[in-house]
Structure formats: structure tokens, C-alpha cells
Amino acid sequence: MKKITSTVMLASTLAFAASSTFAATLDDVQGKGFIQCGVSQGLPGFSNFDDKGNWSGVDVDICRAMAAAIFGDSEAVKYTPLSSKERFTALQSGEIDVLSRNTTWTATRDTALGLNFAGVNYYDGQGFMVRKDLGVNNASELSGAAVCTQTGTTTELNVADYFRSNGMDYTVVAFEKSDEVVAAYDSGRCDVYTTDQSGLYAQRIKLKDGSAHKVLPDVISKEPLGPVVRQGDDQWFNITKWALYCMVNAEEMGITSANIKSKSGGDPGVKRLLGEEGSFGENLGVSPTWCANIVSQVGNYGESFARNLSVDPLNISRGVNALWSNGGIQYAPPIR
């Protein structure tokens, strides 16, 4: 129903607002005192809440980093859990300020929806999970399988492309919520569950017997996941981009939330990052110590990754998400 609400909201905004360019999101955010952050409905490691209602995950950390940069307080964030169907409408209608919800950067989404992708915080790829007792070892053996997936995702299209281009038959069973997909797969409605590989590892925890299932080695698509903002507000776009770049640069320079106090002075690159030199914060429209706040309160990219993804029960390795200097492809423009 939320879908309908936000769609109707979008329609009425579009119909009645004299001007709806959504300029100056920063002013709005500063006025209300918090960032409204669109997240998933519970994807361990990316955006998930514990029994006390606290959100955590690498996607959540982007929003916390932005709050740290703007308010100097990483807790000044309110979260809106969204299904994959609802997410873009919620952002377009202004219900949320930033969408940080394991969202794949594609040409259509970037160009036709009035949205901008502000970088990639996780390089992912789509994979398949099956029951071990099926005896399937790779995706090419899946012809004729029933595939459970979520509506309104790139996953739905990739799986169609993959089976079609390999001349294999399949039946798609598409649900609205990821929990419904997992439940249906668990009860045997489908042979295969497909989503981004990180998601497969994360959802496997929710299965009745996770050890009876395995993730196939095949990766059938590129899924660069990143935060999204509305098109036409360059200042807000910049803040989102640089909140992420700050975390990546900090990791590259070896600055962590633990050692940041002892790092001041010395290396000019470090001084620029910590706001002791230059006017980067001012240019962004936030405080000079924006990046120092992010690192001290949220941590650098590596810390965020290790805290959320490299721990039990996910145990996701850095892989392509390692820094470029360590053989990965995470690379941030320099702060200078």
C-alpha cells in the first residue's frame, strides 16, 4: 500500500506543485535536523535492524556518513524501509532525501527516472542459490527450473536474459517482498533463488537450514550498488558522492576511527582530508571537519565493510571491493 501512497504523493506533487525541482535538499535537511534515508526492508550486512530497532549495514553507513558530514552527528538519520518497487517513487516524490538500498546503477534508472547515482559502495553480481541435494554444480544445468525472484529488480531482467541467451527454459515466480521470496523458496516452490550474490549469502541466514543450500559459482551480471539522489540538486549530489569518497580515501590513507586522533598534522593529504587545510567542507556547504566527522563516527570504507559484511554469519570477502591499490576496483577521486 505504501507504493500507492507514494505514487499518489508523487502524482499530486507533480500536479500541484508550482515548481518541484526539489532544489536545496541540504536546506530542507538542515531545517528538519535529520536525513530521511531510504533503506531495504531488512538485508543483513547492507541495511538491517536489530531487536532494538537500530539500523546497521554498509548502506546505512552511507546515510550515517552524510549525517556526520552535515550535522557532525551520525545518528541524525531516520530510516524508511522500502520494497524494491517503492524505492524510486519514494525518492522522486521527496518522501526520502537519499536512497541507499542496494540499488543497481543502470542506464535507464540514471537517465529516465530523474535520478542520479552517486557512486558505487558495493560491486556485486547476480548469482543463484539451490538446494545441495539437487546435485547442480553450475548455472548451465538449471534448464527447466522454477526460479524465485523479486519484482521490480534488475534481477528479474537478468535471469530472463541469461536463460534466453543460453536457450534454457525456466519459470519465474516473482514476489513483491524479499521475505516472501525467501519463504517461497524455503517451502520448495522454486528450485532456484536468484538475487545479487551478497544478497544470497545474507538471505541464506534466514532459511530453515542454511547449510542445505549452496550458492552456485556463476555470476551472470554486473550489479554496481550505490546511493541515489534526485536529479537537479547538484549540491546534495556532491555531498552524497563525497561522503562515500571520504570513506574510501580514508581507508587508502590508513585513517581509521581508532587512529584519527593521532593523525592530525604531518601529511598534507591527511590534513586536507581532516579539514585542516583547504576549504572543501565550505565548498560542499558543510562544516570544515566533515570528513573527520565521518571517519571518527562511522569509520572508513574498510571498517564499515569489515564490521558489516566480513563477520559471521555473512563472511563476505573484499574481492573486487578491495581498494584499487590492493587489486580491487574501489577507487575514489582525491580530496584536493
Added chain:
Amino acid sequence: MNKEESAGPPPSTTKPWNDPAVRSIFFQAVLLVTVVTFGMYIFGNTAANLEKQGIATGFGFLDTTAGFGIITHLIEYNESSSYGRAFFVGLINTLLMAFTGIVAATIIGVVIGISRLSKNWLVSRLAMVYVETFRNIPLLLQIFFWYAAILRPLPSPKNSINPIDGLFLNNRGLYLPSSIPEDGFTLVIIALVIAIVGVVIMTKWAHKRQDATGQQFHTFYASLGLIIGLPFLAMVVTGFPLSWEMPVLKGFNFVGGTSITPEFIALWVSLSIYTASFIAEIVRAGIQAVDHGQSEAAHALGVKSAPTLRLVILPQALRVIIPPLASQYLNLTKNSSLATAIAYPDLVSVFTGTVLNQTGQAVEIISITMAVYLSISLGISMFMNWYNAKMALVER
């Protein structure tokens, strides 16, 4: 007097702005202009704002390739079909659900409604428990319940339940053999058409004869015999020109035959059972609205219970039943949009779900969907109004 009559009515002395007719036209014109201007303003403003936000507009997307699969499609559809085609697949799935749901809900509802009035204590209590249980639980919960109830206990395809040859039941659905007509099958269809025409003519003749002589004719059994017998005869003559395609387990799933998905069954069962509980109450109310004297009079004339219900009570009860029944049919149709929760690909799930997300054209897609639901509802409404007019008490 004569002079006045020849001059016609005296010229009106009312000023135009005091004339009720002129005033009503004026105000209606003002209202019309306001509504049209408002509509044009909204339309123009929406277009301008979409443009300003850089969101694509227009209906061109309907011709682009959809690129996703749909599990249930009654018309030809594959991943390379267009979004427009996907729209029709969703629409037909919605109509299928609405139609089968309405038929089932009506049958169950009428049976339960009449049972509630039964003199048998057990039957009437059971009917009451049915009504109070199913109309007081939210529909979405019932859908999830039936979906789980169907999915959980059923075995995997490899261990399918196979009660009779060619019929398989598992957690992927119900698989049945599908019939493939061969040469000579047209004769069977022709026989069926002849049988139907024969039944219509016979019914008219039976009515005429009863009007003239008072003698009754067993129209029902004769019709049944005609409709089953004649095509069967044709089958025998042509040597059963039907072959069956059996579902076969191949790889992960069954291939061939006809299949009904668990999503369809779960949604159909829950919609029918839920709506039937309301229809049962409507039927009961309708029957109780008929004056008790009517059945007493019929009994006094020696008419038995069953014909009393069929010929005296129900025709009068229908006048009360039809208008609220139409609302229930509309409810069922609109409730079928809850399909999206359990992966039945109805219009909302396919079109305002997947298509909206792939294209992002919310304004166009939501407008089309609203227009479609409005048209379906108005269609059902028109049919029920026509039926209501036909059934209304004709005063003599």
C-alpha cells in the same frame, strides 16, 4: 378572456438573472469551465514538472521489449514481447481471477446463505460459523494462509501425488493432461451447438404447453440429456477424435499438459471463500425480506418446499439481493489486486509492479491501471443494473 388567449401567455416579467432555468444553465456552465480549466492546469503542470525533473513521459514505452518472464499467460507471451503485451497478459489474468472468483463465490455464498436458514440446527450453525469466521479475518491474511496451506504439505515434483493417471499434484501446481483436438472434432462442436439450440427451442415449447394445458415437462433432464448425449454421440460416430498430452517429469519440473499454479489456486480459494461469506449474508437477508405469508400461501396451495423456494421466494428475494451482490462482485474484482503478495501475475503485479519499475513511468502506468479498473467495475455495474431491471417487480 378571448383576447388574452389569442395573444398567448403574458410576456414574462422576470429578469433573466431571476429565471431559474437561465440561472441553472449559467451555474452549470461556470462549473464546467472551472472543471475543464482545472483539469487542463493539472495536466499541463504535471507535464511541465515531469520535464523539469527529467522523468521520461509518454506512452512510447508500451512498444519496447519487456524482457521479463510471466509465469501465467493465457495469450502468447515471452521475454521479447512488448510492455503493451505484458499489460494484456496482466489484464487477462485479472479478468480470469475475477470471473472464476465471482462464479465460485456466488455458488458457495448461495449454498451457505440458504443453509443458514435451514431448520437443521447443525447445518445452520455450521453456516453461521463459516460466515463469522471468514468475513472477520482480513483477506490478505487468508491469502497467505491458503498459500502456505497449499505449499507446505505438498511434495516436491519428484514425489508428486499421482491419484489417477496423468494427474499430478505437487508444490509447483496441479498438472493435468491437455486435450488436443484431431480431425473430425468440429463435428462434436457442431453437435454441441445443435444441442444448445434444441434446448432453447424446447424450453420455449414447454412454457407454451404449460400455459395452454397446465402440463409440465421435465425440461431439466431433457436438456441435460441433449447437451451431454448429442456431442457424445458425435464422438462415438467420429471415433473419439481427441488425443491427450500428458504432463511428464523432465528435469526439475513437469513439462506438457495443462498446469494450474499454486498462486492461482491460493488466490482463487481465498477470494471465493472470503467473498462468499458476504454473499451468504446477502442471500439470507434477501430471503428473509420476503414476507412469510408468501411461503405459507404457496404451501397452502400445495406447492412443495423446493418449488416454493425456486418459484416464489427466490424471484422476490432477488430484488433485494442483486444490488448488494453487485457491490460484492466489484469488491472481489478489486481485491484480486492483492495477488501481488503471492506472485500471481495480475494487472497490478505485472503492470504497476514490474513494468512500472523497469520504465519508471509512474504517472502513465497508474493512470492506465486506474482507467482499467474503473472500466471493469463499470462493466460489472452495468451488467448488474441491467439484470436488476430485468428482475425488478413488474407492477400491474
